[in-house]
Amino acid sequence: MTKLKFIACASLCAGAALVAVSAMAQQPFDPMRPAPNPLAPTLSAPQSGTTEIATDPELGDLPIGVGAEDTYYQCIACHSTAIIRQQRLTDARWDYLWDWMITEQGMYEPDDETKAIVLEYLKTHFSSER
Amino acid sequence: MSDRIQNEPTIDSEAGNSAEPTRRKFLKHTGLTAMGAYAGLAIPFGENLAAFAQGMDESDIMGTKEGLTLLGDRPLNAETPAHLLDDDITPYKHFFIRNNGGIPGTALDMNAEGWTLTIDGEVDTPLELSLADLQENFEVVTRRLVLECGGNGRAYFNPGASGNQWTTGAVGCADWTGVRLSDVLNAAGVKDSAVYTGHYGNDPHLSGDPEKVAISRGVPIEKAMEPDAIIAWEMNGEPVPAVHGFPLRLIVPGYPGSASQKFLTRISVRDQEHDGAKMTGYSYRLPAYPVAPGTEVPEEDMVVMTDMPVKSLITFPQSGTQASVGEATEVRGHAWAGSGDIASVDVSIDFGATWTAAQLEPAMNKFAWQRFRADLTLPQAGYYEVWARATDMNGVAQPPVVPGWNPRGYGNNMQHRIAMIAT
Numbered sequence: 365m366t367k368l369k370f371i372a373c374a375s376l377c378a379g380a381a382l383v384a385v386s387a388m389a390q391q392p393f394d395p396m397r398p399a400p401n402p403l404a405p406t407l408s409a410p411q412s413g414t415t416e417i418a419t420d421p422e423l424g425d426l427p428i429g430v431g432a433e434d435t436y437y438q439c440i441a442c443h444s445t446a447i448i449r450q451q452r453l454t455d456a457r458w459d460y461l462w463d464w465m466i467t468e469q470g471m472y473e474p475d476d477e478t479k480a481i482v483l484e485y486l487k488t489h490f491s492s493e494r
Numbered sequence: 495m496s497d498r499i500q501n502e503p504t505i506d507s508e509a510g511n512s513a514e515p516t517r518r519k520f521l522k523h524t525g526l527t528a529m530g531a532y533a534g535l536a537i538p539f540g541e542n543l544a545a546f547a548q549g550m551d552e553s554d555i556m557g558t559k560e561g562l563t564l565l566g567d568r569p570l571n572a573e574t575p576a577h578l579l580d581d582d583i584t585p586y587k588h589f590f591i592r593n594n595g596g597i598p599g600t601a602l603d604m605n606a607e608g609w610t611l612t613i614d615g616e617v618d619t620p621l622e623l624s625l626a627d628l629q630e631n632f633e634v635v636t637r638r639l640v641l642e643c644g645g646n647g648r649a650y651f652n653p654g655a656s657g658n659q660w661t662t663g664a665v666g667c668a669d670w671t672g673v674r675l676s677d678v679l680n681a682a683g684v685k686d687s688a689v690y691t692g693h694y695g696n697d698p699h700l701s702g703d704p705e706k707v708a709i710s711r712g713v714p715i716e717k718a719m720e721p722d723a724i725i726a727w728e729m730n731g732e733p734v735p736a737v738h739g740f741p742l743r744l745i746v747p748g749y750p751g752s753a754s755q756k757f758l759t760r761i762s763v764r765d766q767e768h769d770g771a772k773m774t775g776y777s778y779r780l781p782a783y784p785v786a787p788g789t790e791v792p793e794e795d796m797v798v799m800t801d802m803p804v805k806s807l808i809t810f811p812q813s814g815t816q817a818s819v820g821e822a823t824e825v826r827g828h829a830w831a832g833s834g835d836i837a838s839v840d841v842s843i844d845f846g847a848t849w850t851a852a853q854l855e856p857a858m859n860k861f862a863w864q865r866f867r868a869d870l871t872l873p874q875a876g877y878y879e880v881w882a883r884a885t886d887m888n889g890v891a892q893p894p895v896v897p898g899w900n901p902r903g904y905g906n907n908m909q910h911r912i913a914m915i916a917t
Contacts, residue, residue: 394813395879395911396576398649398661442700446566452654456790457901461656464775470701492653492788 417489425449431485438474438482451490458486550602555737560587565658569593569700570737573646573663576910577812579828582865583638583730584666591737592643592664594772595697595708598757604733606741611678611725615692615763618683625727625741632673632681637724637745638862640667640830642802644750644778647906650896653788655903662807662910667828667863670745672726675761676719684763688715692768693744693755710770711752711778714800715763722747722861725758747861748801748832750778750904767798776902787899796901801832803907804892806839806866806884813912822871827910828863829854829884837889839866842881846894846909849883872916879911 419425423436424445439448442465453461462483465471474482488494555570556562562572572591579588600606606625614620623631643664645657658664691712699706717723723746727734734740739756746753752772772778779796781789806829817823829836835857840849852868872878885891892909 393877393913395913396662396813398659444566444568446564446568447658450565450659451656453656454653454788454790457653457656460776468771468775470699470703470706 427489429485429489431481431488434474434478435482435485438472438478441472442469448486448490451486452492453490454492455487458483458490550736552597552602555591555597558587558735558737559589559591562588562590563663565660569595570597571658573660574666575812576662576807576809576827576912578809579663579666579807580809580826582667584668586730586732586735586738589666589668589729589738590643590664592658592751593697593737594752595699597737598696598698600696601736601740601757604736604740609741609759611742611758612760613678613682613763614760616685616688616765617679617763618685619681621678621682623678628673628678628725628727628742632677634671634673635724636669636671636728637722637747638667638669638858639722639724639745639747640665640861640863641745641747641751641754642666642805642830644752644799644802644904645902647896647908648903650906650908651787651899651903652896653899655899655901657902664751665805665807665830667830668729669731670724670726671728671731672724672742672745674721675723675725675744675746676721678725679718679761679763682763684715684719687765688763689766690714690764690768691718692762692764692770693753693758694760694762694770695739695743695755695757696759697757707771709752709755709772710768711755711773712764712768712770713746713749713753717746717749717800722859748834750799750802752778773798778904779902780898780900780904784898785900789899789901791901799904803897803905804831804833804836804884804886804890805829805907805910806836806882806892807910808880808882808912811912811914814915815912816915816917817870817872819872819875819916822869823914824867825852825870825880825912826865826867827882829866829882830861830863831884831886831890833886833888833890834860835887836864837885837887839864839882839884841866841868841870842883843870843872843878843914845879846881846883852882870914872914875916878914878916880914881909881911883909 417427420428423432426432426436426445466473561578562574565571570591570593574588574590609625611623646660646664648655648657649659649661693712694710697708699708726745727742729738734743742758743756744754744758775793776796778799780799781791782795782797785791806827808827810826829839839852839854841852842849852866855865857864883892892907894909896906896908
């Protein structure tokens with residue numbers, strides 16, 4: 365049962381392309397799009413929403429990849445995946461958040477192997493560094 | 495709306511271990527369905543009715559809101575697009591949602607029976623006040639006050655900062671009715687040893703651990719004793735809705751919204767800076783000195799965030815709206831600041847190269863947002879951005895870029911911009 369998001373997107377995007385041609389003149393740019401401020405002296409721009417990534421609806425729409433399932437079951441005891449999917453953090457911030465969730469927020473502490481898998485997954489998919 | 499209904503399981507299970515939610519669903523469904531059946535019609539504003547109905551589930555809340563962007567469902571967090579914040583008084587349906595924990599059953603059931611507010615700590619006489627005590631023994635006041643999440647604008651920081659990625663919509667301005675926090679603290683008698691307040695509510699921690707506190711923040715005693723902070727039981731003339739803190743909440747205007755504890759049960763006056771949940775570490779704290787984006791700041795160098803920065807939002811027209819070349823178009827919005835009143839608002843249609851003063855209306859009361867209006871004429875066909883810049887009474891204005899990066903992405907008050915297309 366792998367209904368991947370990119371399949372739905374492929375058809376949606378095809379439809380959107382047709383509309384875009386006629387509406388191009390009026391298609392407004394959003395000056396407040398949630399991306400880096402073009403005036404800010406920043407280094408790398410996270411490409412939010414530009415590339416569609418295959419996600420797994422059975423794992424809360426987390427991106428498909430090594431560690432997705434471990435991450436899902438580790439996190440959803442307290443919160444939904446919505447908060448994870450919004451993040452783009454440095455590796456150091458992910459390490460900090462892991463400890464914060466265990467010491468302050470009562471997260472279940474898994475074995476070291478699971479910890480490594482989950483953190484690697486988070487740092488891969490929800491990163492400001494890559 | 496249809497999503498909400500589809501998402502709800504049918505009421506058929508005998509549900510061994512989830513008696514509470516099942517009962518709530520049953521009550522609500524029977525109530526609305528029975529009314530619909532009686533009238534022979536669907537109920538057009540059934541969702542609005544539900545905002546004040548008893549026996550809601552947390553998953554029902556979004557159905558009582560209109561046009562909000564859902565950032566997270568557990569915990570429930572949602573923000574308001576700028577053009578839906580055009581009202582002088584933000585109505586319930588457009589008021590943003592920020593939760594650190596769950597919504598307590600007392601709020602979902604709109605059940606305030608036996609509710610008490612405890613005032614203790616560094617006071618001469620600890621108090622335990624019922625809602626009636628508050629309503630009868632203190633002067634009742636109504637104030638128009640802005641509530642804004644400390645992390646509003648977090649989405650624009652780079653590198654990203656952890657937490658909900660609010661863009662511009664974690665703000666609203668409502669009429670709050672209650673009693674002055676200072677009156678209640680004075681009734682208890684604040685000792686000279688008082689330094690800070692610590693606020694508590696009955697919202698459950700996300701882990702489900704009853705020993706854990708979802709959030710417990712506070713403010714310096716000087717801030718608490720200012721006449722603007724109130725303990726409120728009404729929002730816009732109705733009981734404070736479930737998701738906004740029924741039956742009692744603090745409103746401490748000018749500070750991050752998290753200081754305005756929802757579901758308020760206790761205010762403990764402390765002889766030190768409060769160290770409750772989300773007072774410490776990086777929560778609602780800023781580096782004590784300017785740091786380069788992405789810096790790992792030691793915890794001991796983080797200080798509690800106090801006044802929210804000066805800010806404005808263009809609420810009309812909606813970004814992307816077309817206007818006729820050479821004809822004046824009204825552009826309007828609101829401006830507010832944690833320091834109090836706004837001195838001026840300027841607008842630009844040329845990326846900040848030149849600025850024009852907007853008309854600025856006075857605040858209804860301190861910490862209400864202020865309406866600004868400007869008639870703008872776009873000189874030739876094409877793409878324009880309208881930028882707004884508010885300046886507070888100290889001469890401090892909004893920056894054109896994202897201000898000082900900080901690990902948790904607080905206090906972004908960069909100028910708001912909308913697109914306008916001249917045709």
